[in-house]
Structures are given as structure tokens and as C-alpha cells.
Amino acid sequence: MTNSDKGLHKLTYREAVREAIREAMHKDERVFLMGEDVGRYGGCFAVSKGLLEEFGSERIRDTPLSESGFVGAGIGAALGGMRPIVEVMTVNFSLLAADQILNTAAVYLYMSGGQFNVPLVIRMATGGGRQLAAQHSRSLEGWYAHIPGIKVVCPATLEDARGMLWTALQDPDPVLIFENAGLYNMEGTVTATAGPVDIDRARVCRAGKDITIISYSASLHKSIEAAAILAKEGIEAEVIDLRSLRPLDEQTFLNSVAASHRALIVDEGCRSGSIAAEIAARIMENVFYELDAPVARLCSVEVPMPYAGHLEQAVLPQVDQIVNLVRKMVGADG
């Protein structure tokens, strides 16, 4: 099924996640996948397609519509020595399991004085942009990142889609993996040996001296696109992929901003109380005197997501907005 013995490997983000699951299931028999329609349906986003046939219904476990129940069962299974990957179809439905995630998974180790760690991985699709309206389009990864005791990672690239899962499974504590559903069809190549990645560090995707654009997940790609346009105008933007929202690798972006003196954060979450706000605050707290301009944020407009395409696109951060903002910021006193 895979060509992993060959060098480079062409595939989609969806396939990268699938391969990561397959590999983990082969490497560690404690690993299993559980969630709504992961098996017989083939996965809501076709991520787990074919896995039921390969691993059987015990390890590719379809669950009833009981988010709180099966996320909690994931916690219990993790405590019982398994390494569950719980798929919550989309982050919107994870709100039904918010109690289990915050009040149990996130606090169990601490409350028990270090006795009970919860090696649970929860994967969820996130993000808007597909005209699914208010109940199916939330971007809550930044929101979850507020909670101590969990880790929150956001693979934006194929490497990370392929590699973060295993790293998360090796983590003794609960890790939430947010996959932006708009990325599943993204194609690219990963090396055959693509394996675990460090999820604690942000990554500089593009070097540049004029401004630092900090982003993650789907908006990373918009940021990179904008940087390419800006480069043609002679503006060199450094682009950073945060990768992990909790813990937040501040050193990487602080170093960059200290050098570029300007920062723009691009984030699909709603603006108020966003992870973008946190990053802005940290930049101010740490490299205030290096700043040539106030840190800017480009986030989603604060509305429940509308269905109509033109309205939805007006909610989400767009490439041209990034370009314009950067032009203004760099022009301001550069």
C-alpha cells in the first residue's frame, strides 16, 4: 500500500495522517483508533479508510454518538495501559466532551500527585472555509491551548501530519492534534523515513529580515503565499510555523521578532482571546524595546461562521489582507 521503501513519497495530507496511524498500529499493539465512523464508514474525512480491513473492528473501533463517553473511555483506556487515538470528528463536537478533556484528562496527573498520567491522543478536524456554517466551522485549537495539562499541536505540513502522531503517542500526557480539514487534500512529498518529529519547537519556514509572520495550520500556507508576493516587492518576511500551541515555543518567534522588529500573527481563530493575543502579549513582554511597530494580528472576524461563501471568505484571513497589512507595517517607518 505504501512505497515507504523508496526515497521520496508523494501523498496527500490525508494519506500522511493515515500512514502515521497505520505505522503506529503496526509498531505498538497498544495503539488503537476509536471514534465516530472511523471504521465501516471509512472515516468522516476518509482519513482512516482501509484501516478497518487491515486491523479489524477491535482496533479500528466505531463508536456510537457519545463524545463524552468515548473520549472518557479513551482516558480510561490510556490509564489501563493502552495508547488510544481518539478521533473526535470535528472540534465542534468536542464541546460535548469538554468536561472529560478539561476536568479529567488535563488534571489527572496533577490531582493524583504524579501517579496517573494519561497517554491519550485526541485527533480532531478543525477550521472553516468549506461552507459548513456556524456549528461545523470552529477553529478552537487556540482556545484549548489555554488549558494547562494538555498539549495542543497543529500539523500544517505533510511531514508534521506524518510525524506528529507518533511523537504524540510517545508523550505520556494528553495531546490534542488539530487537523485543519481544508488541508486533507493538500499534496506533497515526504521522505520515506519520515518519522517522529519534535513537537516542542516552532519552525522557521522562510527566512526574512523585514517582518516576522507567525502562523500555524491552514493560515500558515496563506502566510507563505503572501510572503512570496511580498518578496517580489522586495519585502522579506520571515514566516514561522508555530506547530505547537501548547507548549508555545516562544523563543523561536521572539528571536525572529528581535531581529525583524515587526510581527504579524495570522490565525483563523476569532480575534478576541485568541492565541494570537497570547503571542502578541509575549512579544511585548519580552522584546518590547526591539519593536519598531505594534504587533499586528490578522484573525477571523468575530461572528458565528456564516454559510454563504462570500461571507465566509470575508470572515477568514486572506492572502491579500496579509500582503496589505505587511506593506503598511513595513512602510510605516521602514
Added chain:
Amino acid sequence: MTNSDKGLHKLTYREAVREAIREAMHKDERVFLMGEDVGRYGGCFAVSKGLLEEFGSERIRDTPLSESGFVGAGIGAALGGMRPIVEVMTVNFSLLAADQILNTAAVYLYMSGGQFNVPLVIRMATGGGRQLAAQHSRSLEGWYAHIPGIKVVCPATLEDARGMLWTALQDPDPVLIFENAGLYNMEGTVTATAGPVDIDRARVCRAGKDITIISYSASLHKSIEAAAILAKEGIEAEVIDLRSLRPLDEQTFLNSVAASHRALIVDEGCRSGSIAAEIAARIMENVFYELDAPVARLCSVEVPMPYAGHLEQAVLPQVDQIVNLVRKMVGADG
């Protein structure tokens, strides 16, 4: 039961909330209170004590332990023409109703193209400091403030405890009222005519030119205490009570910071992704060039709340920390 025909009126925060509920129930027969143990038990924090006897079990409605069910029923009742006050015993348990709050209450008006507004008030106790450990000590008001479609208010004073409820009930949209449980025993006076208050505006509690301390709820009182200590040293801190976290009245604190050139935000929420981060970001975005020092945040340490008293106090912002921080900030280049 009340002395509301006399001028000043001495009472506790708890009594102020109770009087607000009583008055609302008398004024508008569509108003009713529903939640766990609001009736026969007398209210978990004794807020609703005596109301069952006065209004009967239809309007002071004990619910089973079904947070999602009765919060959702509150939404339905609001849509059906009632004006429910739903009490979720503490914010910790509101996580069981997070789906109803975010995916229904917050989006219904928008999703329906303006047809169905949800005039629902949800009251919850919030906050730590009473040695209740990780599952009973969260401060999530700042977290909820991330969500468009709801309003989030935090009465810190007796006037607001007394007045915000009616204002919230007059609001056609869902309003979450967070009562810090540590304030229930706070005593003070309110005027007999204490009535609805404007919940859209922050309030300058104390004028000062050297720094702006921005806070709300329980930490407001710590901020005021710290300001008094600082005043003896000749440092004049302006103290602002945010009152509402969504919408956030930025003009009040921006004006203040523009004049004082320094800001400290004190917030019992966990630091990363806090409302404090949002305020810091807005200050930077709007009055960056007025700042003499980076905006500072004093938030809770990022741990699940420990039980032991000395550990818990080390988690929460404290008066002496505020004082020291301000001293340092004002000294820095003042």
C-alpha cells in the same frame, strides 16, 4: 425582607444577587430560576435561599444533574418567551453544557438570519482560592469571552451584583454572569434604588496617573488594595474594573493607558490565552506609541489548581505581587 425603601442598604454580595433575582421575579413573571439545588437545598452558595418559599417550585426550579439538558432547556424556554435565569452551580460544571452554550445559544440568532434571539441569562460561580482543587476552582470567564454571540459579565461590586442581572435579563441575547464565589461574603452597602447598570462600560474605580491596573471580579479588590499601598509610597495607580469581558470596553482602558503610559493586567485566569493577553494585545495595537514600558500581566500560574492552601495561594495573583510589579514598572524609567 428588604429595606429598599430606606436610603442605604447594608448587605452581602450574596444578598445583592438574591435581591436582584427576587426583584426580577417580581417585576417580570416570565423570569424564573432553574438549576441544581436552587430550591430545596437553598442554593449551593445560599444565593437563592428563601426564594423557593416565596415563588414556589415552578419558578424556583430544582433540576436533576443534567447540565447540558437544563442549559439547553433554558435556551428553549427563552425561545418560548420566558426569561430564564439558569444557574450552573460552578463554571467547572458548565463544561458539560459547553456544546449548548457555544453551538446553540451563541449562534442561534446569527444562524437563523436574525430570527431567533435567545434571551437567556446563565449565572455561574467561578474562581479559586477555597481549596477545592482542580475540578472545582477554574476561572473560565476569560475563556468564554472568546466566543462571539454571547456576552460575559463579571460583577465585582455589590452594585453590579445587584444591578447586572436585570440588565442581563433585558438583553435579547445570551448573557453569562460570573460570580466569583470568594465574593459572596463580601459586605457593603448599595443604595436602595440600586437598579440596572450599564454592562457595556468598564469603570475607573480609582484615578491615578502613574500606571493603569486593569482587572475585574475578585482580583479587582486585590488591585485596589495594592493601589492603596502604592499610594502611600507616592505611586498613583489608576484602577479599572472591566465589568464586561465580552464585549470588552477597550476605550476606557485605552484612554487610561494613553495617559498613564503603563499598564498591568491582573487576572485570575491561567496566563496563556487569557483575557489579559487580549487586553495587552489591544493596548499594543491602539496606544503602542504611548507606552513607556511593556504591558505586564499578573495571572494565575498555569497548573490545575492544587488543594493545599499554600500551593493554591501561590497560584493566584496576590496583592504583594501587584505592589512589587508596579514598583518595578514605575521605577523602570519613571
Added chain:
Amino acid sequence: MHRKESGKTKTDMVDSVHARHLLHSMIRIRRLEEKCAELYSAMKIRGFLHLYDGEEAVAVGVLEALTGDDAVVATYREHGHALIRGIGMGAILAEMYGKQDGCSRGRGGSMHLFDGKARFYGGNAIVGGGLPMAVGLALADKMQQRSRVTCCFFGDGAVAEGEFHESMNLAALWHLPVLFVCENNLYAMGTALKYSQAVVDLATKAASYGVAAAAVDGMDVLAVEKAAKEAAEVVRGSGKPFFFECRTYRFRAHSMYDPELYRSKAEVEEWKGRCPIATFAGKMKDQGTVGDGDIEKIEQDVAREIDEAVAFAEASPWESLEDLTRFVYSERRAP
């Protein structure tokens, strides 16, 4: 016109006007759904689209039991319910186009049809999420001494959600007039009922809440109508909830993305053989209650209605971007 044949059971005794009305209703839904599928392929409709083909007898039969004052809470598979409840086909299609004249002003789409005048409370796309709301609507009626029914539709999949349990208990405990209508089409997306419920006879769930219940063949519009009317009468008369299971089947995929790996073509074909429209039409024709001409006329009327609705949707303007943040909060203060 209406011939009463001896030996027929009571449900079969339906007059021609009513038979044509039921047939018309079901055909309106079916043709609308077909048009939606077509418009989806043409990319006029986007997002998720959940069609109701095969289940028409449920919405049509149940909604016959309600009055205009009653409330309806439905799911994301609600085009049929919205239509029969009286929302214009134009407003429904315009909504799916994302246009300003849509019944949710283009903000809701296929999954979120709403109508205040019809007391149609959506269009709820969180599975199980509408159940507590129905409880609350009924509570409001009870507290305001109004004798109305709140009818709440949900799928077999929703029964596994905690909110089902909480809502059933609340409605039973507080004696609230909710008609819980479980549209049991045997699958929740790709999960067959037997993989989601330890006990698959759903009507038995009601017992542990002390709620009256009935199950009916959801492919038989007359049976649904009759049983729904009885159920609604129980709700209206007692002020208490009723659990009404309609056993049905969806002919199409769960949504437009579903490759239908989880069920066999044979199973689908077998159920298609029980098509509620064809079955009912056939029976009525056999009885002579409706004729070929009647059906032809219905089809023509519906075709015209659909053409007009499409034209309406096409012509409707887009919401202005300036209004993007309108309706996040209400525009007025006093409720």
C-alpha cells in the same frame, strides 16, 4: 369520489382530497431533494447536504398531527420538514444558495433552515443538540399555560448521546408536552444501529423514563399519520411527553461525501422497493382513490413550484458584506 371498500382497515380509508394532499406533500419533498442533488453537482449549493429521500412519510405523516401553533425542532436533514411546515420552497432554495432571501438570510445553509412564523426552530446540526431545546420550548408553554406541542425530530444516532437521556428524563419528570420523534433510518452516517446501541429496539428506551411510546412503519404515510395523531393527542391531553419511533430508511448516501461502504446495494434496493411514495401511490391507485391524472397533475405542480423556487433563488441578491456582523447580537435592547 372516495370509495369505501369493505374489508379495508381503518387507515386505508382515506378520502381522495387527503390522499392527494399526502402524495403531493411527499412528492414535493422528493423532487426538491432531487433538485438539491442536481444543484449540488452544479455547485450552486455547497457545504454539507443531507437528503431525505425515502423518509418522506415521516415528516409528512407527523406534521399532519400538528397545528400551526405547535413548534418543530429538526435536524440537519430537515428540508422536508421545513417545506411541509410551510416555509416556501423559494426561501429554502435561496438559503441553500446562500442568498439574502434565504429563510436564514444565507447564514445557515442546508443544515440550518429556520422560520419564526412557522415556529420552525431549525435546522440543528449538532446531533442531539435540539432535544434540550425542545424540552425548554415545552417548558415555556407549560409555564405560560399554553396548550401546544413541541415536536422534536432526531435520528437513531442521537439516541446514544447523553442529551437524549437528559432530555427524556427532564420532559418526563416535569411533565412537558414534547413529541419526541425518532427517525430511525438504521444508520448514523456509516454506523448501523446495532453498532451504536446495545438494545436496538429504540421504543423500549422510553420505559426507563416512564414515557409512553409507540413505533410505526415509517414507510407508510397513513400509518405514520394515524399513530402520530394519536401520539400528539396523548401529548396534548396529558401534557406529557411521548416517544414516537418511525422505522424508515434513507435511500441516498448520508451526505454528498459518503461512498456508502457500510451497506450493501441489495439492502438499499430492498428498501427502495418500499418507497413511501410509490407504495402509497400504488395503493391509492388500486383503491381508485387517486388516478394517474391526479399524480400527473401533482408532478406538474411540483415541477412548476421547483422551477419558480430555483428562479427565485437565482434572482435573490447576495447579502452585502457590510452586513457580515449583523445578527451576532440583536439590534434592539428591550426584549
Added chain:
Amino acid sequence: MHRKESGKTKTDMVDSVHARHLLHSMIRIRRLEEKCAELYSAMKIRGFLHLYDGEEAVAVGVLEALTGDDAVVATYREHGHALIRGIGMGAILAEMYGKQDGCSRGRGGSMHLFDGKARFYGGNAIVGGGLPMAVGLALADKMQQRSRVTCCFFGDGAVAEGEFHESMNLAALWHLPVLFVCENNLYAMGTALKYSQAVVDLATKAASYGVAAAAVDGMDVLAVEKAAKEAAEVVRGSGKPFFFECRTYRFRAHSMYDPELYRSKAEVEEWKGRCPIATFAGKMKDQGTVGDGDIEKIEQDVAREIDEAVAFAEASPWESLEDLTRFVYSERRAP
């Protein structure tokens, strides 16, 4: 020593060693709770404190049915369960003091007692929150082909939570070895069962999940023990869940803040007349299975154990502030 009287039912036939063991266990709980109340007044213990007086027969009887390999998930009213499960009284009290030698290192307090070696999974203070975890622990056992039981305690109040429903269904659907133990003490805080459940006979809930069930007089330790052993055998033998309702009563207020407005003194007194310790002691004395001397000795042993535990807690150091952020995350990477 053990006299078998004719005419006694089987549950009454208990040998003296076992009778003293049960009595000792129940008295340990009772005296510990009394000490807790005292220490609470002395402000040595803070936060919420939920005492178990009156319900001792449940924890003692049920835990007799488990082996050391089995897992226990309990609520915030879990001192008794923790104690009987083998956590030292010193570690329990030190926890309530907030000290470093506490079984949760002072981070949990009364509501969050934990012990890895005892497979004691807390100490869960979100009502209903432990139920899905129990399902998962049992799932892990099943997937790893271990024949163990997960025993999950919860109150009558928890039955109204959606998580009860989801957990029962999952355990039944997947055939998981969970012993669900409902400690029905008739109240959830101040809410009597009749105000929280439309159907108050809780054991009947199990039917809609196809789960075997039994209800037992929770004031009778022998009855609880016998029925619990049978229930645990069913779980162990079948690998399937069992719903076990213990009908009991709490003699004290819900927590230290509760003015007990919701029930009459007379009701409390009546139940106190059925005290599981006094009743059992009386019966055993009548039968001659235990003597006054036995009981005196038990009381002395327990008093000494408590004194030592208090001394241990008093002497235990406070956790250093430097360790405040320890255990937010694990210290090692590889699991």
C-alpha cells in the same frame, strides 16, 4: 467459634473472623469520618468534605467482591472506599491536610484520593465524570485479554447525567467488564431522587441497555457483600457489565456547608435506626458471632490507627513551593 444456627438464612451464616473483619472495616470508616469532621472544625482540613457515615456497608460489602487486580473508580465521597481499598489512613489524612505524604501529594484533598498500587482511580468530583473512565479501563482490560473487573461507584444523582447513559450503552455494546455500583442514598445534595428522576427505581434503567442488574439493601453489609460477589462473578464470567444499586442513606449533611433544609430530622433519625454498623454488630452479638470484647478491641485498634494517622499527617512536610508546577506534565517522555 462460628455457630451455625438453624433457621438462619445463608447471608447470616458468617464466621466470626469475617464478621469481625467486616465490622472492623465499617468502624474504621466511621471513626475516620468522625475524625475528619473534627479536623475540619479545627481547620486542619479545608475545602469540600463529603462524609460517608451511614453508607459504610456499601463500600465494605462491594470491595469484598474485588481482587487486588481489579480497578476502583469512585466519587468525591470516597474516603471509605480508599481506606478499604488499602490506602493507609495516614496517607489519606495527610492528603486532607494538604501535605506531601498525602496519597495525592497534597494536590487533591478530600475529593481526590488516588493510589496507583491499589488501582484506585480517585476521587472524581465531577458528578458522572468517572463513569466513562471506568468504561475505558475495562476496555483496556478486554483488549489486553486480562480478566479483571472495573468497579465504578457513583451516586443516585449521577444517573441523570448524560454520561451515565453513554457509559452504560458503551459498556453493554462492547461487552465490557464494568461493575456499576450506584450508591443510592436518595439525595443528590438537596435534591431528593423523586425530583431528579422520572422513574425512581434505578435498577430498571439497566434494562434499556440490556445490562443485568440487582438492587440490594445497602444498610446490610452481608447482603451487599453477597450480592456484590454475585454481581462481580457475572461480570468476571461474562465479561459484561452489571448494574448494582445499593439503597442507602447518608447520615450527615451533603458537605460541611449544607444546612439540610431539604429533609426532616425524623427521616434522618429513622434511617439512623438502620445504621449498618449498629445493626450488624447487634445481629452478630445476638448470634454470638462476635462479643462485646471483640468490638471493644476493634474500637481500640481503630482509635490507635487514627491517632497514628493524625500524627503522621501532622508530621508530614508541606510540599515545597518550588514543586508547584511539578506534575502538570510528566517528567519523562517515553511511556
